[in-house]
Amino acid sequence: MAKKEKNKMVEAITSMDEDFAKWYTDICLKAELIGYTSVKGCMVIRPYGYAIWERIQADLDARFKALGHENVCMPMFIPESLLNKEKDHVEGFAPEVAWVTHGGAEKLEERLCVRPTSETLFCEHYSNIIHSYRDLPKLYNQWVNVVRWEKTTRPFLRSREFLWQEGHTIHETAEEAIAETEQMLNVYADFCEQSLAMPVVKGQKTESDKFAGAEATYAIEALMHDGKALQAGTSHYFGDGFAKAFDITFTNRENKQQYPHQTSWGVTTRLIGAIIMTHGDDNGLALPPAVAPIQVVIVPIAFHKEGVLEKANEIYDELKANGIRVKLDDSDNSPGWKYAEYEMRGVPVRIEIGPRDLENNVCVIATRHNHEKETASLENLTSQVNSKLKEVHDGLYERALKNREKKTYQCKSMDEITKALEENGDGFVEAMWCGDEVCEDKVKEITGVGSRCIPFEQKHIDGKCVCCGKEAKCMVLWGKAY
């Protein structure tokens, strides 16, 4: 390929090492994932970006439904009085909601907030429809937009409006609700690993970091290429706190009135940001095959020559018929331009086919993530391509895992934390904690890393709290958060 052309394309992206934040924004714009709008803090999700979200939705939705969940749709407005019903919840969310005060020319009697999350509406609905243990559990989910009035915004990572799913379930017993909370965290973790090729750490949030109104918040945490941590999904156990605030009761098996137990869990379009920052490189995006809108691009070489375009079309038809998302680019742009373009867009596999390949009944298969090329026979192409897609997935996962391992530091003192970060750059810190919020705050203040979660898989780094030296209760995963 013409090196000059490639450089010409690529020089438009800032290098990761030079300015990671700018590199990120460059990819969002140049890979045509988003567009800016005149609505501050809100973005257009463009077709290529939205197609990734559609894959994420379809994949997760099937996992939810297989476990018996049903989709619903609640209103997007919440009356102020309803938001105010659960004390912790309103304190957590009121400062960051958008308020609707007028309908047409008329001032509303009561102002409405645009949902920042929908616990209150689900609770109101549950209080209407749940009467007996026979009505339980309800395993509901919705795919909707929500709004949080953030001061500083970034595409996908933190925008005033974003898309998400929010599961809301309600159960007879605490045990059942806790099991649901854990189950859904596992669904998220499996999805991240199996479909996004992104390793995650499962754990519980500390008290200070819980969801507003929850008894316990579980989360999956991923490490981005730059060593910063990203919370990729959360699952909350509410106990019966919301039920009490919203007066949801049911007649139990002993014919007594009882409060049910609830959960909620969600992931957002933020996952697209996670994909970019986990797998991308200086050539652009690198997409995991499971969510790539285009899995294979076919670039015909010298396709005015006899037979080339015909063969390219044959390959296209074969792959398409076998369920592979394939694109044939027979535009007038040069092959070099096309290589750079589809690398920027993160297409996992590229097939090149030219006149000489035809003679030998072969083509060239290139993989995006490692820039490797090999010659492949045109026989049995579908199974070869499927193997390549699997190879890309595994390669992306391995690389992300290695990055995380390289950037995870086990530390026994504050000095060790500071030193590890200084010497190796940002990353996860594994260090012991006594359970005191004062120490949690102090670690962040002094070293810059905050508690991400208390991992389910505990390691014994030391017997003492990294901060105060008192007896340690658990190992905490610390990091700088997106």
Next chain:
Amino acid sequence: MAKKEKNKMVEAITSMDEDFAKWYTDICLKAELIGYTSVKGCMVIRPYGYAIWERIQADLDARFKALGHENVCMPMFIPESLLNKEKDHVEGFAPEVAWVTHGGAEKLEERLCVRPTSETLFCEHYSNIIHSYRDLPKLYNQWVNVVRWEKTTRPFLRSREFLWQEGHTIHETAEEAIAETEQMLNVYADFCEQSLAMPVVKGQKTESDKFAGAEATYAIEALMHDGKALQAGTSHYFGDGFAKAFDITFTNRENKQQYPHQTSWGVTTRLIGAIIMTHGDDNGLALPPAVAPIQVVIVPIAFHKEGVLEKANEIYDELKANGIRVKLDDSDNSPGWKYAEYEMRGVPVRIEIGPRDLENNVCVIATRHNHEKETASLENLTSQVNSKLKEVHDGLYERALKNREKKTYQCKSMDEITKALEENGDGFVEAMWCGDEVCEDKVKEITGVGSRCIPFEQKHIDGKCVCCGKEAKCMVLWGKAY
């Protein structure tokens, strides 16, 4: 089945003839399609209702994508200054939008409306991304929620928030844009007939009834069971009016700056209301098989008897494996209760299987729409069930078409209109029109029926306008609208 039980269920629904509006609301609530909320004019779409919407979405989305359309997602907020850019458009929508004035505790510098429709945002985006004829056409669509601050609301038919898809396309030439407008109207009509079993009339709206900012609005009109008309989908041709207002230009093939031509088109959750009012009866909902969340319910009879439940499960497995959406109800409720319950929910086909059936290797297949039952062999059950589902679809369509034909009146004078409506009840009126808005208004004022559309398929009823007697320009379809 126990007649008494059935009556007990059914007496909860108001009869159609007694009070059609109440019958409608009863079905929405008792078939568990919706729930009320404390947000005035907004509803919960419950799992059974949302599952119908998911089928509608999947079906239409596949039709859109097959024609090259791509999904995107625009912000839900529109700054007031952006809404104000196209004069007719803002006049049409400003009186019925919800205004966000505060983010958290802070008053916004400029208030934002919650989108009532998204022409303005698409135009802003198009002005950013379209430069050359090579960038055209863009065939975008989005599946989102919108808000219109209606005074009087009814579930699905008119709610302050509703779900819809809005297609927005932009083209080099007027011809191409007009062809798109017509194509999408045909997609809607085909979908209504093929998937909703609902016949529709395709036509053009009169000048007074156009979308705010459009050059031409096309619509599909359906006749409900009570003889009222329901606009089931619209497709608008904008010419270059929005392009001029939003300064969208491109370099054409002659290397000159030019304005592109635009369209938009949409259908909403209102279609669920149309299904209810087209096919429902005094026993409840009757769902077209293509969008029914449950296509077949299996009710085992006396299933404590040996072999019954096993066979019911076998049938379930067979139908499920063949892609039929099937439910086996082995709950403790009586068969009679179950019959009434799934009739209420509109499940197209019911299979009953009891001990005597087992002996004869048969089951009973009942169809919801005509309450017919027949005995069927257990051999080849899938293909028999598929035939039944087709029969239900065709039966629903034929019945709806007959209802429309019976309630379509050709009239040559105002008196004939009044008489036809008085004698036969509400319905479509086919009558000639001179094209003058004064006559259009007068027909409505005097007879109560407004212009629904100018059907593409014109009939010659008379040479003169039904109102003023002057030379007629076209036949108009008139009706009372939902």
